[in-house]
Amino acid sequence: MLDLPPGISPARASQFPTLAHRPPHGAGSVKPYSLGELCHSESTFGVEVRFLDDRLVDTLDAWLSWGGVMRVGAGTEDDAVLIATEGQIINQASWEELAQQDQDTAWEIRLVTPTTFSSKGHHVPSLSPATIATSLQQRWWTWNRRLAPPRIDRHAMASVLATQDFTHSSTVSLVMPRNSGQGRLSSRQIPAHEGHLRISGVEGAEATRIFSRLMALSAYTNVGSHTSFGMGVIDAVAA
Secondary structure (H helix, E strand, O other): OOOOOOOOOHHHHOOOOOOOOOOOOOOOOOOOEEEEEEEEOOOOEEEEEEEOOOHHHHHHHHHHHHOOEEEEOOOOOOOEEEEOOOOOOOOOOOHHHHHOOOOOOEEEEEEEEEEOEEEOOEEEOOOOHHHHHHHHHHHHHHHOHHHOOOOOOHHHHHHHEEEEEEEEEEEEOOOOOOOOOOHHHHOOOEEEEEEEEEEEEOOOOHHHHHHHHHHHHHHHOOOOOOHHHOOOOEEEEEO
């Protein structure tokens, strides 16, 4: 519902304000939306959707007004048919406001869902502040280059940011059909990280200020690879 409808090309969509901002469904780049936290009770559940493009809020609102019906399952008679009861905006910030949030120096980061990073088609086994920062910076560059932090200096970040790592490795299966054209995503062995970590930086250091701005952005997007499948949800709280 947030992507271009099948059969509508980006060129054609660009002529219509309600469609111009929607990404093609099969786009390989990071999309301007991702799933966030999930909560549930015996009969209902709620899911957080994070946006980097506020125009998609209207797209979601139109779907809710239409009825908010979604089928969840494998396309069989056992699928669940869900009906949305309400939606609300729980947090919002401008790019200018995010760019000014550079005063924090320590963060408790919880990996809400398994998180993995890739580089040049290969999974990256390590998890570091620079890895997280680079992922967030790429998203900022994609959707608002003008106010984005400068290119990550990995050496500077390693020298001023200390990490207490309480994560552990896990293996995630996306159960993608091998003929889906998703390449390595068809593998049932995707290495990921789960758990939490604490990152603290030297007060006043430029690398710490940049990391602070990027942590502010993390409230509105996921990190790493396979975020379209719900991976890479993090909850970063300034300590």
